[in-house]
Amino acid sequence: MSSFSDILHNTPPAHIPIWFMRQAGRVLPSYLKLRQQYSFMQLMQTPQLACDVTLLPINELNVDAAILFSDILVIPQALGLDLDFTEKGPVFENPLYKFDNPISVLKPNPEKLNFVYQAIDLIKNQKPNNIPLIGFCGGPLTVLLYMFEGLGTKSDFKNAERFIINNKQTTKQIVEIITEITLYYTKQQLIHGVDCFRLFESNCGNIPFSLYKELFLPSVKKVCDLVRSYNRKFLYFPKSIGLGITEITPDICDYLSIDWQTDIYSARKIVDKEINLEGNFDPRLLFGTKKTIQDEIKKYKQFSEENPLWIFNLGHGILPNTPFENAKLLVEEVKKLR
Numbered sequence: 001m002s003s004f005s006d007i008l009h010n011t012p013p014a015h016i017p018i019w020f021m022r023q024a025g026r027v028l029p030s031y032l033k034l035r036q037q038y039s040f041m042q043l044m045q046t047p048q049l050a051c052d053v054t055l056l057p058i059n060e061l062n063v064d065a066a067i068l069f070s071d072i073l074v075i076p077q078a079l080g081l082d083l084d085f086t087e088k089g090p091v092f093e094n095p096l097y098k099f100d101n102p103i104s105v106l107k108p109n110p111e112k113l114n115f116v117y118q119a120i121d122l123i124k125n126q127k128p129n130n131i132p133l134i135g136f137c138g139g140p141l142t143v144l145l146y147m148f149e150g151l152g153t154k155s156d157f158k159n160a161e162r163f164i165i166n167n168k169q170t171t172k173q174i175v176e177i178i179t180e181i182t183l184y185y186t187k188q189q190l191i192h193g194v195d196c197f198r199l200f201e202s203n204c205g206n207i208p209f210s211l212y213k214e215l216f217l218p219s220v221k222k223v224c225d226l227v228r229s230y231n232r233k234f235l236y237f238p239k240s241i242g243l244g245i246t247e248i249t250p251d252i253c254d255y256l257s258i259d260w261q262t263d264i265y266s267a268r269k270i271v272d273k274e275i276n277l278e279g280n281f282d283p284r285l286l287f288g289t290k291k292t293i294q295d296e297i298k299k300y301k302q303f304s305e306e307n308p309l310w311i312f313n314l315g316h317g318i319l320p321n322t323p324f325e326n327a328k329l330l331v332e333e334v335k336k337l338r
């Protein structure tokens with residue numbers, strides 16, 4: 001068993017389990033080389049290529065888990081939106097804000113997601129036994145924001161935010177449609193054997209938490225219930241949720257991922273004790289010197305002793321252009337911590 005498998009069975013591991021959000025697709029020299037030959041869409045939608053990329057970080061970074069190489073935006077694609085990944089990030093040809101009746105644009109076709117399950121089958125066959133595979137989807141709010149705004153990385157999602165605030169009823173209906181296909185997608189990933197499941201609500205902070213709680217959190221709970229019904233752990237990353245973490249109850253998730261804005265010791269004091277934590281090294285620190293990184297890691301020593309089931313991760317995705325050597329150093333240092 002690896003440290004990450006131990007965690008999934010509630011056993012305190014010998015070493016702190018570590019993996020990174022976006023561990024495959026941002027810093028690995030081998031990935032960047034593949035990208036000269038293939039587009040991101042080709043890599044993601046060709047099952048053998050997606051499988052190869054998923055497995056790259058295990059050897060090259062020595063992380064303890066693999067995360068499926070896909071994207072949260074495959075759901076909007078399966079709802080009929082035309083998606084392209086450009087230099088500037090993801091772009092939708094017909095973002096929902098352009099339509100008077102956005103619901104009429106949505107044409108769910110779950111078959112469009114089949115390539116993902118084919119990739120999972122290959123990964124399950126080809127990965128080392130002791131390395132768990134993390135399945136994932138986007139959170140309902142994050143997926144809706146991208147569908148609405150249709151913009152790339154620098155988007156501030158203003159149209160979408162204002163729509164949600166002013167059209168609660170239609171928002172609820174769109175969330176229902178997103179949730180239905182997300183549940184189907186999650187279930188297929190579970191059936192095909194992902195070892196745990198993570199929901200990326202990367203834009204949780206874009207609307208007031210009270211509104212998030214009312215319109216979106218029930219959908220997260222449904223995904224959690226489904227994952228638990230397959231006896232797998234559910235990890236939840238509500239980025240920029242702020243003090244909303246105090247309102248996350250054990251019926252929402254098994255693991256709460258803490259972002260880099262939140263001090264992890266403070267988070268531990270206020271998050272329900274039944275929920276384990278994941279996180280939260282600031283990805284920007286990976287641009288620091290070796291000594292900076294080593295000093296920052298030491299700050300987690302006491303935390304690791306007090307929280308034997310903690311999973312080490314960054315507080316958001318590894319940043320583009322992060323020095324690869326520093327990412328490797330971080331893994332080595334975390335493994336020495338206990």
Ligand code: 1CP
Pocket residue numbers: 021022023024025026035040067068069070071072073085088089090136142152153200202316317
């Ligand atoms: O290691 C991995 O790369 C794992 C696979 C993975 C995951 C978990 C990808 C591949 N995307 C994601 C999740 C994802 N996608 C999130 C949630 C996590 C987060 O907040 O970082 C979000 C918001 C997206 C949307 C997305 N996809 C963006 C915009 C946000 C951003 O990161 O700037 C972009 C640029 C993408 C494209 C994308 N997805 C994944 C990769 C490797 C890429 C880049 C494609 C390339 O190689 O050019």
